[in-house]
Amino acid sequence: MAEFGFPKDSRLLNAADYKAVFDNAQYKVSCRQFLMLAVSNDRGAKRLGMVIAKKNVAKAVQRNRIKRQIRESFRKTRPRIEPLDVVVLARKDVDKLRNLQVMVSLNSLWCDLEQKLLGTNKVS
Numbered sequence: 001m002a003e004f005g006f007p008k009d010s011r012l013l014n015a016a017d018y019k020a021v022f023d024n025a026q027y028k029v030s031c032r033q034f035l036m037l038a039v040s041n042d043r044g045a046k047r048l049g050m051v052i053a054k055k056n057v058a059k060a061v062q063r064n065r066i067k068r069q070i071r072e073s074f075r076k077t078r079p080r081i082e083p084l085d086v087v088v089l090a091r092k093d094v095d096k097l098r099n100l101q102v103m104v105s106l107n108s109l110w111c112d113l114e115q116k117l118l119g120t121n122k123v124s
Helices: 015-024 060-080 099-119
Strands: 027-030 034-040 047-051 084-090
Touching (some): 015 047, 015 084, 027 099
Parallel strands (some): 047 084
Antiparallel strands (some): 034 084
16 A cells, blocks of 8 residues: 555655756646656656646645645556656646546546657657
């Protein structure tokens, strides 16, 4: 059960970590609801950061729900991906989706990211 936790070493914690991903994104996958940016890291850890802007998701309850969904999808996907720093950005109206729709979108993005990793299709 512990393998599915979300410890501190699995999170992007400070602005420098986020900036590194935004500035050096090697992999980029997106759908209507989310944008996922990723960069390889040499820490050996798979780390996740989330950006859910108040402008895109107005209510805190909905922002927290989306964050929980993103964390859950990351926990389930983490064993299948190589060490990466990943930032997931929520787009406008993602709060209108039901939990199942959010999970389907996120799972699709993780699969797309895995395909890019296997094919090494990097952002140019």
